[in-house]
Amino acid sequence: MVTGRLWVNWGQNQSCRPEHVAYPRSPDEIAALVKTAAGAGRTVKVIGSGHSFTGIALTDGLMLSLRHCDRILEVDHSTGLVKVEAGITLASLNRELAAIGLAIENLGDIEYQSVAGAISTSTHGTGAKFHSIPSQVEAMELILADGSTLNISRASDPDLLHSAQVGLGALGVIATVTLRCVPAFNLYSEERPWKLNEVLEQIDDLVDSNEHVDFYWYPHSDVAQTFIHNRTNESARPRHRLKAYYEDVLMENRMFNLVNWVGSLNQTWIPSLSGFTASQIGRARITDRSDRVFTNPRTVRFVEMEYAIPRSHAIAALRSVKELIEKKAFKIGFPIEMRFLGPDDAFLGTAYGRDTAYIAVHVYYRLAYESFFREVEAVMKEMEGRPHWGKMHYRTAHDLRPLYPQWDRFLDVRDRLDPERVFSNEYLERVLGP
Ligand SMILES: Cc1cc2nc3c(=O)[nH]c(=O)nc-3n(C[C@H](O)[C@H](O)[C@H](O)COP(=O)(O)OP(=O)(O)OC[C@H]3O[C@@H](n4cnc5c(N)ncnc54)[C@H](O)[C@@H]3O)c2cc1C
Known part of the structure; x- marks a missing residue:
């Protein structure tokens, strides 16, 4: 655990001084850290690769880096479903997928991002018949403020999945993500x-x-x-x-x-x-x-x-x-x-x-x-x-709301999963509301 060190994003236009920075190696460690921080009244943010230009990942509470949670956990070649730990970077994932004959269907300009960071902000590439990276998410494990784990899948609870696909880091800590991959091309x-x-x-x-x-x-x-x-x-x-x-x-x-x-x-x-x-x-x-x-x-x-x-x-x-x-x-x-x-x-x-x-x-x-x-x-x-x-x-929550037909459904999910706003920060208060 590192204490009181200045953190700066890639674009060098955002910075914060988290009280603690921790580098958990497993979902159990993440859960324990989140529960303790929330119990002590601290806020928690996960940092991916720091490639966002907004203050979306900033915190003065506990900053979690999942850089050690970077493995591929399961591969199902018959469906193309690949379960990964959330801190894996797109670069590592691309290389490992290529070695087993799979690929992500569409990508953005760079591959430095963590998988969880990329999906949380709606990262995308280009292609009118193709879709964003979060649209390729089939399931995820989300650790909530009380340390419990929520399993979310497209099949079992589409509303929850559609909220968590682009969750802005506001719902909990994504521990694992299951992506729908395609044969390598x-x-x-x-x-x-x-x-x-x-x-x-x-x-x-x-x-x-x-x-x-x-x-x-x-x-x-x-x-x-x-x-x-x-x-x-x-x-x-x-x-x-x-x-x-x-x-x-x-x-x-x-x-x-x-x-x-x-x-x-x-x-x-x-x-x-x-x-x-x-x-x-x-x-x-x-x-x-x-x-x-x-x-x-x-x-x-x-x-x-x-x-x-x-x-x-x-x-x-x-x-x-x-x-x-x-x-x-x-x-x-x-x-x-x-x-x-x-x-x-x-x-x-x-x-x-x-x-x-x-x-x-x-x-x-x-x-x-x-x-x-x-x-x-x-x-x-x-x-x-x-x-x-x-x-x-x-922009602010007030003028963003009319742009998203499912805005209120997302806010309901946020209220349900993080009523105490353990995962909030100034940016989220501005764009989603308190
Ligand atoms: C040079 C450059 C090129 C880019 N190119 C593109 C592009 O082509 N297309 C595009 O759409 N965007 C692009 N971006 C933007 C980038 O993809 C997004 O900002 C992305 O979110 C960055 O991923 P990250 O891992 O750095 O996440 P961060 O910026 O570190 O975090 C983003 C959000 O994800 C949350 N988060 C991260 N991990 C977790 C987790 N495990 N659980 C819960 N929340 C989590 C953070 O708390 C934060 O809210 C680019 C950015 C840069 C700097």
Whole structure:
């Protein structure tokens, strides 16, 4: 148990000083720690990999890290169901699944997150016929404030499962998660620069005729970089390790970091620097194992806001953000990302019940972001936007409630499972209420 040490998130925009940090190794140890802390009137938060930009994981009470609870517990090859300890990272899970011929159906941009952290904030990738990571959850074991364990499954209690799938860490400590996996697969991926207008004109066709479409628009330029991935039966032809290192680590990260660092010294240089970055985008074709295509190394630090909007608003949303940047002369050095997803069933899933487009804005971590994010948020509000729970936003329970048809059912479950608010913190009070 560590005492009184400062904790800072990946984006370096959130910090707290928990009274204690503990590293349990089993559900029994988790239960004992939670029960003792709750009995002493302390709050409890689990920290995953610290990759959320919001204060969702902060606590001044007991912080639990499940980094030692990181094993695969059961695999059923006939159903694809895989039960894991909640602290396993997506990176470890991807590697271990590949070794036994399985994979996660759809992933986000990175794999540093813990499984429980990823599902708790509605983490997603892209693909209009695909769904978020929490939608792949079939069951979980949740440890409650009194130390008891609740077994939740889609089959036995769908309401409870749909609440716990995206639980924001507000219901208890997830000890294990059972994920529905699929047979391992390869993706054929094409990356290329386009004119932004061309992408926007064809976006519906692109998204409907390909499995996974993701694009980045570089502000202060008319360049969009598209990534299109489709399943293939071809064998993996991974890039040579040195080529991958050069492209992903040196160019995509180190060079990009340098460009952003220079821009942070004098923000009037950012538009030219962004134009330079956009001009460096080339074409690439890769066939590789799915998780190696979906996810990438990310070492350049930034702070992000991401909004989920009805897919029908996608083009208008991007055009509005572009107008906003031009009208207010914001200097934005990071590309703006757009992704697409099918409807989700998690009550607080950001794609709950609707075909969704995601629009994400990023600011280099050394620069101020609030005025830009607030303006973007105003645009997204007009478009029935739901903020990513793990990315910066300024919304409150009052204005989030109308966006989620099952909001009150989630709150009922929260009242039932954590009436004393042992698992609450300032962020949860703001977004869910006291
Ligand atoms: C570089 C970068 C890239 C990203 N890319 C994507 C992306 O492509 N798509 C996307 O949707 N998001 C993305 N995110 C956001 C990220 O996926 C989420 O913020 C995710 O929640 C982080 O997981 P984590 O393990 O770090 O969880 P943390 O941030 O540590 O915690 C998140 C929440 O989960 C709770 N929690 C964690 N473990 C447990 C547990 N065992 N029981 C109960 N509650 C628990 C925490 O208390 C907290 O409430 C990205 C973030 C970064 C920094």
